[in-house]
Amino acid sequence: MQEASARPVRKRQARGERRIQQILHAAATVFAEKGYDATSTNAIATEAGISPGSLYQFFANKDEIARALSEYYAGELTRLRAETFDPAGTADADLDGLVESTLASLLEFNLAHPGFKALFARTDMPASLREAVAPAQQVVHAGIVEILVPRFPGRSAEEVDLIATVAIQIVRGMTPLLLDAPDEATRAALAAQLRTAVLSYLRSA
Amino acid sequence: MQEASARPVRKRQARGERRIQQILHAAATVFAEKGYDATSTNAIATEAGISPGSLYQFFANKDEIARALSEYYAGELTRLRAETFDPAGTADADLDGLVESTLASLLEFNLAHPGFKALFARTDMPASLREAVAPAQQVVHAGIVEILVPRFPGRSAEEVDLIATVAIQIVRGMTPLLLDAPDEATRAALAAQLRTAVLSYLRSA
Amino acid sequence: MQEASARPVRKRQARGERRIQQILHAAATVFAEKGYDATSTNAIATEAGISPGSLYQFFANKDEIARALSEYYAGELTRLRAETFDPAGTADADLDGLVESTLASLLEFNLAHPGFKALFARTDMPASLREAVAPAQQVVHAGIVEILVPRFPGRSAEEVDLIATVAIQIVRGMTPLLLDAPDEATRAALAAQLRTAVLSYLRSA
Amino acid sequence: MQEASARPVRKRQARGERRIQQILHAAATVFAEKGYDATSTNAIATEAGISPGSLYQFFANKDEIARALSEYYAGELTRLRAETFDPAGTADADLDGLVESTLASLLEFNLAHPGFKALFARTDMPASLREAVAPAQQVVHAGIVEILVPRFPGRSAEEVDLIATVAIQIVRGMTPLLLDAPDEATRAALAAQLRTAVLSYLRSA
DNA sequence: GATGAATGAGTCTTCATTCAT
DNA sequence: GATGAATGAAGACTCATTCAT
Numbered sequence: 001m002q003e004a005s006a007r008p009v010r011k012r013q014a015r016g017e018r019r020i021q022q023i024l025h026a027a028a029t030v031f032a033e034k035g036y037d038a039t040s041t042n043a044i045a046t047e048a049g050i051s052p053g054s055l056y057q058f059f060a061n062k063d064e065i066a067r068a069l070s071e072y073y074a075g076e077l078t079r080l081r082a083e084t085f086d087p088a089g090t091a092d093a094d095l096d097g098l099v100e101s102t103l104a105s106l107l108e109f110n111l112a113h114p115g116f117k118a119l120f121a122r123t124d125m126p127a128s129l130r131e132a133v134a135p136a137q138q139v140v141h142a143g144i145v146e147i148l149v150p151r152f153p154g155r156s157a158e159e160v161d162l163i164a165t166v167a168i169q170i171v172r173g174m175t176p177l178l179l180d181a182p183d184e185a186t187r188a189a190l191a192a193q194l195r196t197a198v199l200s201y202l203r204s205a
Numbered sequence: 206m207q208e209a210s211a212r213p214v215r216k217r218q219a220r221g222e223r224r225i226q227q228i229l230h231a232a233a234t235v236f237a238e239k240g241y242d243a244t245s246t247n248a249i250a251t252e253a254g255i256s257p258g259s260l261y262q263f264f265a266n267k268d269e270i271a272r273a274l275s276e277y278y279a280g281e282l283t284r285l286r287a288e289t290f291d292p293a294g295t296a297d298a299d300l301d302g303l304v305e306s307t308l309a310s311l312l313e314f315n316l317a318h319p320g321f322k323a324l325f326a327r328t329d330m331p332a333s334l335r336e337a338v339a340p341a342q343q344v345v346h347a348g349i350v351e352i353l354v355p356r357f358p359g360r361s362a363e364e365v366d367l368i369a370t371v372a373i374q375i376v377r378g379m380t381p382l383l384l385d386a387p388d389e390a391t392r393a394a395l396a397a398q399l400r401t402a403v404l405s406y407l408r409s410a
Numbered sequence: 411m412q413e414a415s416a417r418p419v420r421k422r423q424a425r426g427e428r429r430i431q432q433i434l435h436a437a438a439t440v441f442a443e444k445g446y447d448a449t450s451t452n453a454i455a456t457e458a459g460i461s462p463g464s465l466y467q468f469f470a471n472k473d474e475i476a477r478a479l480s481e482y483y484a485g486e487l488t489r490l491r492a493e494t495f496d497p498a499g500t501a502d503a504d505l506d507g508l509v510e511s512t513l514a515s516l517l518e519f520n521l522a523h524p525g526f527k528a529l530f531a532r533t534d535m536p537a538s539l540r541e542a543v544a545p546a547q548q549v550v551h552a553g554i555v556e557i558l559v560p561r562f563p564g565r566s567a568e569e570v571d572l573i574a575t576v577a578i579q580i581v582r583g584m585t586p587l588l589l590d591a592p593d594e595a596t597r598a599a600l601a602a603q604l605r606t607a608v609l610s611y612l613r614s615a
Numbered sequence: 616m617q618e619a620s621a622r623p624v625r626k627r628q629a630r631g632e633r634r635i636q637q638i639l640h641a642a643a644t645v646f647a648e649k650g651y652d653a654t655s656t657n658a659i660a661t662e663a664g665i666s667p668g669s670l671y672q673f674f675a676n677k678d679e680i681a682r683a684l685s686e687y688y689a690g691e692l693t694r695l696r697a698e699t700f701d702p703a704g705t706a707d708a709d710l711d712g713l714v715e716s717t718l719a720s721l722l723e724f725n726l727a728h729p730g731f732k733a734l735f736a737r738t739d740m741p742a743s744l745r746e747a748v749a750p751a752q753q754v755v756h757a758g759i760v761e762i763l764v765p766r767f768p769g770r771s772a773e774e775v776d777l778i779a780t781v782a783i784q785i786v787r788g789m790t791p792l793l794l795d796a797p798d799e800a801t802r803a804a805l806a807a808q809l810r811t812a813v814l815s816y817l818r819s820a
Numbered sequence: 821g822a823t824g825a826a827t828g829a830g831t832c833t834t835c836a837t838t839c840a841t
Numbered sequence: 842g843a844t845g846a847a848t849g850a851a852g853a854c855t856c857a858t859t860c861a862t
Contacts, residue, residue, distance in 0.1 A: 015825070015862090016824080016825075019825075019826095034331070035329060035331060037242045037243075038331060040851075040852060040853080041852080041854080042851085042853080050825095050826075051826065051827050051828060052828075052853085052854080053825095053826070053827055053829095053854090053855080053856080054825070054826050054827070055854095056853090057824080057825060057826075058825095060854095061853075061854075062853075117329065118329070121328060122327075122328060122329040123326060123327060123328045123329075123377065123378055124240065124322070124326060124327045124328075126243065162394065162395075162398065163398075166395075166398045166402060169378040169382060170375050170378055170379075170402060171378075172378050173374040173375055173377050173378020173379070174371065174374050174375075175328070176328045176329050177370070177374060189367065190367075190371070193367060193368070193371045193410070196406060196409050196410060197371060197375060197406040200406050200408065200409040201402040201405050201406065204401050204404075204405040205398070205401060220842090221842085224842090245836080246835075246836060246837080247834095247835070247836085255843080255844090256843065256844045256846095257836085257837080257844090258837095258838080258842095258843065258845065258846090259842075259844070261837070261838080265837095266836075266837075267837095425821085426821085429821090445741060447652040448652075448741065450855080450856060450857080451856075451858080452855095452856070452857085460822080460823085461822065461824055462823090462857085462858080462859095463821095463823055463824065463825090463858095463860080464821075464823070466857090466858065466859080467821060467822075470858095471857075471858075472857070472858095527739070528739070531738060531739060532737075532739045533736060533737060533739075533790070533791045534650060534732065534733070534736055534737040534738075534791050536650060536653060572804065572805075572808060573808070576789065576809070576812060579788040579789050579792060580788055580789075580812060581788075582738065583738055583784040583787050583789070584781065584784050584785075585738070586738045586739050587780070587784060599777065600777075600781075603777065603778075603820070604781070606816060606819055606820060607785060607812065607816040609819075610815035610816050610818065611811060611815050613815065614811050614814075614815040615808070615811060630841090630845085630846070631846070634847095655831060655832080656831080656832060657830085657831075657832080665846095665848090666847065666848050667833080667848090668833090668835080668847070668848055668849065668850095669846070669847050669848070671832090671833065671834075672846060672847075673846095675833095676833080677832075
């Protein structure tokens with residue numbers, strides 16, 4: 001009985017789940033192209049190949065799409081982190097390598113998820129969006145804190161928080177430049193500068 | 206005819222100039238409150254105490270207002286710079302002091318011109334706005350370059366440009382945090398971190 | 411085959427009947443809360459704990475729900491009438507008592523069936539709704555006529571019809587006030603006035 | 616100077632004033648046809664021969680149109696009342712005549728202002744509409760109270776209020792029937808009954 | 821029958837911009 | 842130049858109804 005009834009339910013949910021992924025993917029695409037503000041829900045629906053009404057079957061409003069996308073990104077980041085990150089090796093790893101790999105991961109993530117920058121690499125957000133987008137921000141912040149804590153043994157949690165915030169803000173400020181770089185060389189140069197900036201900040205913080 | 210109309214023309218121009226200032230001031234106020242995207246031209250007109258039609262007598266569209274405001278800020282920045290900055294003393298001044306005073310000036314400028322952040326402290330801009338807002342960005346950039354050149358004697362113009370760009374981007378990333386700081390203490394702490402970040406970056410660049 | 415399917419069919423019909431009651435009950439609840447126009451079929455389905463699709467398995471459209479609900483009320487009214495009303499005693503009962511008990515019954519019915527007022531106590535209806543709702547209206551009308559006929563011996567059927575219509579319209583006009591009365595005292599006072607109004611009208615008609 | 620500057624201002628206001636009348640007239644027409652709920656703001660704009668945007672230059676939303684229309688009707692009713700009503704002669708006029716002329720006026724008003732019934736002759740209203748429509752209701756109520764006060768010398772203000780409310784509700788209940796009467800004869804018959812109903816109620820109240 | 825996803829026309833409203841006066 | 846009315850294309854969102862499973 002369990003099996004028998006579980007299947008159809010799952011099937012239905014599966015269809016919805018697929019649609020949700022579809023919508024989120026479409027949203028990410030359009031956000032990446034036009035930015036969050038300039039993206040209309042109808043444009044998302046069109047990009048997803050569905051009708052405006054269908055979109056609202058799954059999301060109550062535009063902000064909820066941003067929130068869900070943000071949560072999706074948060075999940076992906078967490079997943080990637082779990083795969084990549086070796087907490088054991090972190091303590092004695094050199095800061096240089098840690099920063100390098102973290103920045104590389106973030107850049108790679110941005111390239112693989114073009115919508116991410118619309119939710120992450122924006123320093124100036126309306127309150128409603130800021131709230132919707134909090135999940136991904138927090139995951140990034142928590143991840144950075146986790147890296148920093150063993151590096152700043154004498155500091156209070158608040159101090160490390162602040163340092164993480166500043167480091168993230170530096171990255172945030174540089175991200176659009178990196179992503180919009182006209183060629184690979186420019187991007188590499190900018191990435192190198194970003195590494196320098198973050199590293200030197202962390203060393204003198 | 207020339208003589209006869211000369212004075213009224215000047216008067217008209219003068220009046221026009223005043224109107225333009227009026228509009229720009231209103232625009233800055235509303236930009237500061239709601240951000241550029243969420244600001245309607247009607248809201249600007251209302252804030253300026255004029256009719257929407259009048260606004261369009263002076264500005265062809267919303268972007269042009271941003272451009273003019275940006276140019277106004279560029280002018281103010283240049284003026285302030287001319288008053289404050291002593292090129293003679295720069296060469297042998299210590300970088301620390303230079304960075305400190307420059308950042309302080311920029312913060313002060315932001316506080317004195319609340320609309321500035323809507324045009325400057327935004328890392329992610331639609332193309333049309335980015336272009337409109339270029340003037341102020343360039344003045345800032347040029348100012349920073351001017352400071353940096355004597356500090357990086359061996360570097361090419363391009364390299365210094367890049368360093369300036371990165372430094373600015375760091376500031377840009379931090380500015381919203383600074384301006385939205387809940388209290389003076391937080392702001393001071395953030396400002397100190399920003400100083401550290403810029404300084405250490407410049408030192409290791 | 412006939413035999414084999416006979417019972418399941420009945421079962422199905424029984425289940426269907428239950429579903430229909432379920433839907434009608436839900437509809438009445440939501441109508442009572444928001445009024446007919448503001449009630450969405452999805453809201454009814456949700457209140458009934460079923461899916462929108464299921465609802466349309468039993469009712470072709472929103473108006474049909476109103477019609478069925480109206481028919482249900484008509485049935486209930488008829489049933490109550492049969493239980494309560496003693497045609498034998500009516501002829502010589504005093505009009506005063508008849509009016510009083512009839513109005514009391516109607517009020518009670520309204521209180522017991524909160525959805526009734528959305529279909530009955532509305533003087534201004536779109537044609538489609540008016541038609542759908544006719545059944546209950548007619549039962550009420552017929553009931554009143556039945557009471558009035560022996561009271562107006564000399565009058566033609568049309569005249570009695572008219573008198574009944576007017577009496578009902580008076581009740582209809584007062585019903586929302588009665589049902590929305592802020593407290594019991596106010597309601598009682600309004601009920602008394604309504605009695606006076608109907609009684610004096612009937613006496614001078 | 617006064618004259619000179621007053622004119623253009625008035626001219627501009629006049630244009631707006633005319634538009635407002637135009638919109639209210641259109642709204643009344645559509646309300647009369649479809650009822651308030653079923654009337655869309657776009658339909659009003661179309662009926663008024665203007666664009667949807669223009670409508671919102673004068674009214675913030677649909678409710679505000681209802682309110683303005685209600686206020687217009689309130690004004691008209693007051694004006695008519697001032698022209699027609701002779702307070703001096705009221706005291707000793709017979710109730711019969713007063714009721715007759717009042718009901719006749721109200722019927723005439725309804726016929727001359729087809730939108731009125733959508734705002735007045737509706738017993739069951741959503742809260743937002745009820746509030747918007749209050750002005751006209753109050754004028755009618757006040758007018759009736761004014762008539763009734765000398766007729767009910769011993770009663771408190773609250774009692775007279777209640778009596779007026781009931782009388783109005785009777786009229787309200789009958790109005791749709793009157794207005795939708797298929798022919799003049801039916802309407803006259805209904806009007807006669809309404810007179811009887813109101814009069815007998817007032818006599819026995 | 822049941823489900824919930826799908827539809828798409830339609831709702832109210834906003835806004836950059838233009839135009840008559 | 843100034844005014845404020847005019848425009849109409851969007852925008853976010855809703856809802857009665859239908860359809861695939």
